[in-house]
Amino acid sequence: MTRDGSPWRPFVRPAAHQGAYRCLQLIAGLVALLAAPAALAGALVVNVHMADGRALPGVVVTVQPLEGSAKPNPPIEAVMDQIDLAFSPDLLVIPVGSTVTFPNSDTTSHQVYSFSPAHPFQLPLYRGKPRAPERFDRAGLVTLGCNIHDNMLAYIVVTDAAYFGRTSASGAWSQSGVARGKYRVTIWYPRVRDAAANLQRDVTIGDVERAEVSIKLEKTLRPAPLEKRPHSWDAY
């Protein structure tokens, strides 16, 4: 069902050939049934490619209406674990008002903190039993670290966007049932170096429409965090 609950499109009845008409009516009814969601609102597809043309998976996509206000997404309860001196997952996207629990699956203590303006916080030293969930009430990027283990780094994107998600292995994110209107599509990924202007596109979604936004990065990505080095190496 579509977000705005648009009615069925009117079907105009022709004057003659009742038998053929019934047949056509049946076919048209089936088509209308299958095409119904698209007919009520549009679909949006966002493709993200690196400067060398390869698809970029894992990119955070947020879609904000440029006119009016969107109904906020319901908050969720998310989990970010700490395993082998690393956050897992190292990137979460959550609606405003969501909570995140930070269990510690390591045998050593961690001390999670963030000094990001969107949600500065710190969890006292703990191991084993997690601290109470942390509630994220403001939209923005929250960069996380551990005050003991420097290499631990993770991100939480807190969003009030109407639609959001992350690109698939093929670098694509799609959303059906997007209500008609004008939107701003914004992408974010920790390794992207491009200027903000290249990470936004405005798009208009009309009826029965499949709008496609393609963003090709201009700059090469930052190198990915090293994986082959044991996390325990940096004791000094």
Place this chain on the structure above:
Amino acid sequence: MHIRRPSTAIFWLLGALACGRVWATDWEVSLDTRLVSADGEKSYLDGGMGILRYGSDRSGVQLGRARVAISQDLGQILVLKLDASAWGEHDKNPVDLTEAYFELRPYPRSGWRVRLKGGAFYAPISLENRTEGWESPYTLSSSALDSWVAEELRTIGLEAKVDWMGTRLGHDFDVGLAAAVFGWNEPAGVELATSGFNITDWQSSLFGRVGPYGAAPFGAVREYQQIDSHAGYYVGANLKYLDRLTVQALHYDNRADPTAENEITGVYAWKTKFDTAGLRFEDDSGWTAIVQWLGGETSVWPDDVGLLKWDFSTRYALLSKRLGRNTLSARYDNFDVTPSAPGSSGDQSGHAWTLAYRFELDKHWRLTLEWVNARSTQSNRAIFFGEAPFATQNQLQLAIRYAIGSR
């Protein structure tokens, strides 16, 4: 309450811990045993002029290192770290501390972070000895540069570090500054002037000495003592590009008065200052490259002899490739000590190759096979031992290490 003795302070500290909230303790115990085959002269640790840990007299089974380390939280942002080892050498104390310090680590704010250390600890010099116990993940034996740091340098004082955490703010770089004031490190330099640089994994202990007691010609030196009333200092900086590249530099000056003498032991204060700079690069295919240089001067001024002075410098390049649980590393060291005042003896010129293969079976067991070839020319070999100044040494070691801990 008036606390007059350190033991009283420790008693009260332990009492407070026992009565108050119980904070987490992390610990690690490791045992590193060696099978050694060496063809060279007697080691500097055994009273000889050999620059490796083992000479031919020590071929066979040896204790590499037995280590106990404790990290005790004393609240949210204060931790006490103790690192004790037994080396199976001619150490004054069978088990002794290599580091013992408190660290204060307030939470970072707005991208800035401060760290304070108080006690006895390593200055931020080494680029290779980055794992627990100041050990290298690449080789058994340290570079000549770090072997000297392990032998003669320990910060006994206060260190402050300020870091700008750019990578947490969306930038590619982190920048750090460190500064320390310290004492009790005034014999630093005496080993360079007498036996020169070494290639070893032995670390001097806070209450121990370097070399066997009473051995001719140099005797044993207790490294960590204050002889004059001057405090030393160092300042350092590092720049990191993501987790790929670390560039660092440090200036050290113990500001000792070279005319000051410990009346009881006869040990002089050695005025030692040096600069060091280096970089470490790592890539995502398991390669690590390190280059580092250290150069400085040390002097001593006994009343009846006059000024004695030496310039010293060392540099090394290390290349390492990690493949799963296997690490293969090669290092080239070059080092020299040059008398720079009339009457100063004890020059050294040498270089060494180190090849190491390491296999990590699991988180407990580790095997390392290492070969070191060192060639050095030292006039003290001829002056004090009547041997040729030039010597070549080979040392092959198989190390089996078992570690267990709370982490």
